[in-house]
Amino acid sequence: MGGFGSGDWADACLRKASVEICNEISIKLLRDNGFLDSNKTGTVEWKNVAGDVVGSVEVESFISVAVAKTSFLVVRHGVLATRVEQKIELIKWPCNYGGFRYYFACPAVADGVYCGNRVTKLFLPPAGKVFGCRECYDLTYQSCQESHKYDKVFGHIDNADIESLSVNQALRLGGL
Numbered sequence: 537m538g539g540f541g542s543g544d545w546a547d548a549c550l551r552k553a554s555v556e557i558c559n560e561i562s563i564k565l566l567r568d569n570g571f572l573d574s575n576k577t578g579t580v581e582w583k584n585v586a587g588d589v590v591g592s593v594e595v596e597s598f599i600s601v602a603v604a605k606t607s608f609l610v611v612r613h614g615v616l617a618t619r620v621e622q623k624i625e626l627i628k629w630p631c632n633y634g635g636f637r638y639y640f641a642c643p644a645v646a647d648g649v650y651c652g653n654r655v656t657k658l659f660l661p662p663a664g665k666v667f668g669c670r671e672c673y674d675l676t677y678q679s680c681q682e683s684h685k686y687d688k689v690f691g692h693i694d695n696a697d698i699e700s701l702s703v704n705q706a707l708r709l710g711g712l
């Protein structure tokens with residue numbers, strides 16, 4: 537995955553050490569905004585603390601409440617040649633008290649193997665092309681500021697540092 541972990545992400549992380557912006561979609565976000573009740577199309581935008589939109593993705597949900605039927609999302613981002621469309625299955629996981637709750641099945645494919653992890657959050661690195669789970673992207677919750685301190689100690693960020701990416705999103709919903 538060229539570009540992931542290089543360039544934009546590292547620049548953004550260093551430029552705004554306190555504003556970490558690995559973009560995220562969560563089951564909670566979708567539930568709170570009605571994407572899981574019935575079919576819905578909308579835009580999820582990510583903003584930094586200054587309110588600037590730093591990324592966005594179109595989300596279309598296809599919801600079948602019947603347990604035996606599949607529900608899924610289609611997410612689209614980028615433009616023209618870089619446009620990416622991903623289908624993300626929504627797993628209906630039974631609750632103890634009856635009914636079910638939704639989880640994402642991680643849609644990422646690595647070395648030809650579909651991940652399928654049952655997760656409540658998926659991540660899209662700013663320079664990344666597809667959503668994947670924390671495990672797929674090997675994300676940690678170390679803050680960018682800590683990475684930055686590390687940077688000062690060693691005088692530069694090398695690939696190993698960049699690959700242990702940090703996640704702490706400023707996430708808001710817009711455009712609905």
Ligand SMILES: [Zn+2]
Nearest residue numbers: 642651669672
């Ligand atoms: Zn995954």
